[in-house]
Amino acid sequence: xxxxxxxxxxxxxxxxxxxxxxxxxxxxxxxxxxxxxxxxxxxxxxxxxxxxxxxxxxxxxxxxxxxxxxxxxxxxxxxxxxxxxxxxxxxxxxxxxxxxxxxxxxxxxxxxxxxxxxxxxxxxxxxxxxxxxxxxxxxxxxxxxxxxxxxxxxxxxxxxxxxxxxxxxxxxxxxxxxxxxxxxxxxxxxxxxxxxxxxxxxxxxxxxxxxxxxxxxxxxxxxxxxxxxxxxxxxxxxxxxxxxxxxxxxxxxxxxxxxxxxxxxxxxxxxxxxxxxxxxxxxxxxxxxxxxxxxxxxxxxxxxxxxxxxxxxxxxxxxxxxxxxxxxxxxxxxxxxxxxxxxxxxxxxxxxxxxxxxxxxxxxxxxxxxxxxxxxxxxxxxxxxxxxxxxxxxxxxxxxxxxxxxxxxxxxxx
Ligand SMILES: O=C(O)C1=C[C@@H](OP(=O)(O)O)[C@@H](O)[C@H](O)C1
Ligand SMILES: C=C(OP(=O)(O)O)C(=O)O
Numbered sequence: 001x002x003x004x005x006x007x008x009x010x011x012x013x014x015x016x017x018x019x020x021x022x023x024x025x026x027x028x029x030x031x032x033x034x035x036x037x038x039x040x041x042x043x044x045x046x047x048x049x050x051x052x053x054x055x056x057x058x059x060x061x062x063x064x065x066x067x068x069x070x071x072x073x074x075x076x077x078x079x080x081x082x083x084x085x086x087x088x089x090x091x092x093x094x095x096x097x098x099x100x101x102x103x104x105x106x107x108x109x110x111x112x113x114x115x116x117x118x119x120x121x122x123x124x125x126x127x128x129x130x131x132x133x134x135x136x137x138x139x140x141x142x143x144x145x146x147x148x149x150x151x152x153x154x155x156x157x158x159x160x161x162x163x164x165x166x167x168x169x170x171x172x173x174x175x176x177x178x179x180x181x182x183x184x185x186x187x188x189x190x191x192x193x194x195x196x197x198x199x200x201x202x203x204x205x206x207x208x209x210x211x212x213x214x215x216x217x218x219x220x221x222x223x224x225x226x227x228x229x230x231x232x233x234x235x236x237x238x239x240x241x242x243x244x245x246x247x248x249x250x251x252x253x254x255x256x257x258x259x260x261x262x263x264x265x266x267x268x269x270x271x272x273x274x275x276x277x278x279x280x281x282x283x284x285x286x287x288x289x290x291x292x293x294x295x296x297x298x299x300x301x302x303x304x305x306x307x308x309x310x311x312x313x314x315x316x317x318x319x320x321x322x323x324x325x326x327x328x329x330x331x332x333x334x335x336x337x338x339x340x341x342x343x344x345x346x347x348x349x350x351x352x353x354x355x356x357x358x359x360x361x362x363x364x365x366x367x368x369x370x371x372x373x374x375x376x377x378x379x380x381x382x383x384x385x386x387x388x389x390x391x392x393x394x395x396x397x398x399x400x401x402x403x404x405x406x407x408x409x410x411x412x413x414x
Contacts, residue, residue, distance in 0.1 A: 001311055001378060001385065001386050001387075001389040001410060001411070001412060002383060002384070002385050002408055002410065002411045002412070003122055003211065003379040003380060003383070003384045003385075003386055003403070003408055003409075004383045004384075004408065004411075005379050005380045005407065005408055005409075006379075006407045006408070006409060007233070007407075008233060008407070009232055009233045009234065009235035009236040009237070010229060010232040010233075010236040010238055010380075010406060010407065011236070011237055011238065011406075012239070012405070012406055013238070013239040013240075013241065014133040014225050014233035014236065014238050014239070014240055014402045014405070015241065015398060015402055015407060016217040016218055016221045016222055016225075016240055016241070016242065016243070016396075017042035017044050017216040017217070017218050017395060017396045017397070017398065018022070018040040018042035018047070018215040018216065018217055018242075018342065019042075019121055019215055019216055019217065019219070019248075019249055020042060020046045020047050020070070020218065020395050021043075021046045021070065021179060021181065021182060021218075021222075021249065021372045022045060022186070022215045022216060022248060022249070023038070023041050023042060023046075023047040023050070023215050023233070024046060024068075024070040024071065024074060025051045025074070025104045025153065025157065025182065025183055025184060025186045026038050026071075026190075026215060027041075027047070027050045027051055027054060028050075028070065028074050028078050028157050028215050029186060029187065029190040029208050029211070029213070029284070030190075030210075031046065031054045031078065032078070032082075032157070032158075032160075032161065032188070032193075032207070032208050032213065033190055033207070033208035033209055033210045034210065034212070035210030036129065036190075036209075036211040036212055037212045037213075038105055038212075038213055038214075038215060039213070039214040039215065040134075040215040040217075040242065041214075042213060042215070042218070043397050043398070044218075044393070044394065044395045044397060045068070045394050045395075045397070046068040046070060046071060046394055046395060047070055048327035049065070049066055049067070049071055050070070050071050050074070050075075053065070053071065053075060054075075054078075054247070055319050057075075057079065057084055058362075059180070061085070061086035061087065061091065062086055062087045062088075062092075062163070063075065063079075063088050063089070064088075064089050064090055065087065065088060065089070065090040065094060065122070066090055066091055066094070067090065067091045067093055067094055067323060067367065068090075068094075068394070069094075069097060069150055069322070070150055071147070072090050072094055072097070072099065072122060073099065073102055073150040073153070073154045074097065074149060074150070074153065074154045074157065075088060076088060076102055076103070076106065076124060076126070076154060077106060077115070077125050077154035077155055077157065077158045078154075078157070078158060079104065080106050080112075080113060080129050080158070081111070081129050081143065081158040081161045082126075082129075082161075083128045083129050083161070084126055084128075084183050085126060085127050085128055086125075086126060086337065087116065087123055087124065087125055087126070088122065088123060088124045089123035089124075089128055090114075090123070091323070091324060091326070091343055091367075093116065093123050093367060094122050095118070095122050095123065096121065096321075097121055097122070097126070097321055097322075098120055098121060098147060098148075098321060099120065099121060099151075099319065100119070100120035100121075101143060101144050101147055101148070101151045101253060102150075102151035102154055102155065103115075103120075103124065105141050105151065105155055106145050106155070106350045108139075108141055109131070109139045109141065109155075109162055109166070110129050110130050110131040110139075110162075110295070111126070111128075111204075112126070112127035112128050112129070113125065113126055113127065113131070113314065114127070115368075119206075119228055121358075123379065127275060127409050131162065131163050135163050135164070135165065136164050137163070137164045138164045138165050138166070138167055139162045139164060139165070139166050139167070140166075140167045140169070141155070141166070141167070141168055141169070142168075142169045142170075142171055143155065143168050143169070143170060143171065144170075144172045144174045145170040145171065145172050145173070145174030145175065145177075145180075146171075146172035146174065146175055146317070147175075147321070148175075148176070148316070148321070149174070149175060149176035149177065149180050150176075150179070150302045151180045151212060152180050152183075153167060153179060153180060153182075153183040153202075155168060156168065156183050156184065156187060156194065156201060156203060157181070157183060157187060159187075159194065159203030160187075160194075160203055160204065160205055160206045160207060160208065161190050161207075162203075162205065163205060163206075164200070164205055165202070165203050165204045165205040165206075166201075166203045166306075167200065167201070167202045167203075169200050170198060170199040170200075171199075171203070173291075174199065175291050175292070175294075175315070175317065175318050176250070176281060176291075176292065176294060176318065177250070177291075177292055178248075178250020178251075178292050178293070179250060180196075180201075180278050181196070181250075182248040182249065182250070184201070185248050186213075187203070187208075189211060189212075189213065190208040190209060190211045191204060191206075191207075191208050191209035191211065191389035192204070192206060193267050199349070200249075209283065213374060214246070216242060216243065216244050216247060216249065217240065217241065217242040217243045218249070218251075218395065218396070219243065219247060219249040219251035219252045220249075220251040220254075220295045220296065220370075220395070221313035221373075221395060221396045221399075222240050222243060222251075222254060223251065223254045223271070223295075223296050223299040223300075224255050224299060224343030224373045224374065224396075224399070225238050225240055225274060226258040226261075226263050226299070226303075227249055227299050227302065227303050227374070227377040228380065229258075229263050229274045229275070229276050229379045230261040230262055230276065230303050230307065230377075231303065231306055231377045231378070231380045231381060232276060232380050233309070233380075234276065234278075235276065236275075236276045237273065237274060237275040238273075238274050238406070239268075239269065239271055239272075239273050239274075239406060240271060240272050240273075240274065241271045242270060242271065242289070243271060243272045244270075245267040246342065248334075249346065250292050250293050250330075250355050251293050251295045251296055253292065254293075254296055254299070255272070257288060257296065258274075258303075260286055260288075260309075260311070261279070261303050261304070261307055261309060261327070262277045262278065262279040262307075263275070263276060263277070264276075264277050265289065269339060270385075275314060279309070280326065281306070282309055282310075283311050285311060285312055285350070286312070287311070287312040287313075287314060287348075288300065288311050288312070288313055288314070289314045289315045290313060290314065290315040290316055291314070292315070292316030294315070294316070294318050294319055294322070294353065295370065297313060297316055297319055297326065297402060298370045299373075299374045300313065300332060300337070301313065301330050301334065301339075301341055301349075301351040302330075302334070302349070302351075302374045302375055302377070302378065303373070303377075303398065304351035304352065304353075305334050305338075305340065305341075305351050305352060305353040305355070305356055306337075306339070306356055306358075306377075306381065308352070308353050308356055309341050310350055310351060310352035310353075311348050311350070312344065312348050312349070312350050313341075313348070313349045314347055314348050314349075314350055315347075315348075316347070316349055317347070320331075322368070323366070323367055323369065323370070323394075324366035324367060324371070326347070326368065326370070326371075328373075329364075329366045329368065329371055332364070333363055333364060333375060334351075334353075336361045336362075336363070337341050337353070337356050337357060337358060337361060337378065338353050338354055338355045338356040338357055339351070339352070339353040339356055339412040340352050340353060340354075348400075357381075357382065358378045358379070358382030358383070358384060359382045360382070360383050360384070360385065361384060361385065362385040362386075362387060363375040363378075363384065363385065363386050365366060365386060365387050365388045365389070365391045366387065367388075367391060367395070368391065369391050369392045369395050370395075372386055372388070372389055372391050372392050372395065372399075373392060373399055376399075379408060386411070
């Protein structure tokens with residue numbers, strides 16, 4: 001699909017999808033509570049899929065989480081404690097994304113789960129739940145926090161339904177911590193007694209209450225609009241509705257990160273306004289840590305290369321086990337434009353460029369929505385061909401439509 005920019009500064013309003021992270025937690029909590037209403041659920045496939053699978057699970061013996069990490073991990077825990085029996089599978093890539101940390105923990109708590117193909121990876125056979133504890137005894141587990149926070153969120157959410165409750169002690173260098181905090185905050189909102197004290201998280205046995213909750217727009221999706229404002233002609237700006245200053249989403253960090261690339265954020269009552277500012281010369285290379293916000297890494301790597309404003313990026317370890325190996329994918333695709341993501345020291349990647357130019361290159365997307373959306377803003381600098389553009393349906397199905405509303409022209413590749 002060819003993408004071209006009609007020229008002039010970016011302006012107007014762009015609609016964002018609702019956060020799929022908030023939605024997929026709220027859907028699990030709602031299913032366990034047995035009621036309540038959720039406003040602003042998005043049309044993102046990850047959210048639609050979670051809704052659909054929760055609805056059909058009671059009458060199904062095989063479910064596919066497709067390529068949705070939260071669906072795979074959260075449902076493994078939910079289906080186990082609700083005594084579901086059947087197979088839980090996913091796409092070929094999902095079958096390469098590890099799940100042993102979660103399965104081990106659930107087995108210790110009393111779940112019967114086995115691997116159908118490769119040990120440590122989906123598909124799983126889920127076979128009911130028999131608590132290993134005498135009634136009233138707390139389930140205490142030590143869980144690694146350095147692979148995926150989704151295992152921890154999954155365990156926490158079913159915590160109230162373990163007889164005696166749950167105490168998790170996180171080990172290792174915990175990544176994506178804001179997502180754990182989001183889980184704790186939403187559990188509390190749904191009436192759970194859940195306390196986080198550093199790396200120890202304690203959930204009392206109990207039930208969730210039917211709750212009404214309005215899901216915020218998605219800050220990870222907002223990051224592509226920050227990128228468009230940063231790369232657009234002088235004077236570019238955009239209004240993004242339904243983002244809050246007080247957010248549960250760690251990817252709100254994009255507001256601070258993008259000050260470095262000349263984008264100023266103003267928080268309005270129920271929206272944010274982004275405006276391009278003149279870029280001050282850069283005296284030294286900044287280091288940005290993505291441990292807490294891994295989904296922003298692709299957006300930032302592409303902006304840094306396109307603006308020839310190098311940054312050192314750390315905390316990228318989890319990128320290798322997401323929808324694709326995002327480090328390898330970034331390296332291959334940036335190289336097509338004169339960009340680079342080079343490991344300059346262990347765990348430190350420099351995003352930079354020499355003679356960066358956009359001129360009809362084809363961007364491969366690797367079944368990864370964020371590859372498509374992170375590279376799309378380059379079309380402001382020249383015509384671009386994006387392969388398999390429908391990949392955005394995972395989190396932001398309306399992305400291309402919103403771009404055309406803002407002055408991009410889309411035509412089909414020959
Ligand atoms: O809990 C969540 O909603 C998510 C947690 C993060 O994953 P990891 O914890 O695997 O880093 C993030 O990358 C993903 O898009 C959504
Ligand atoms: C990593 C992502 O999603 P998930 O892990 O839920 O598949 C993402 O949306 O960038």
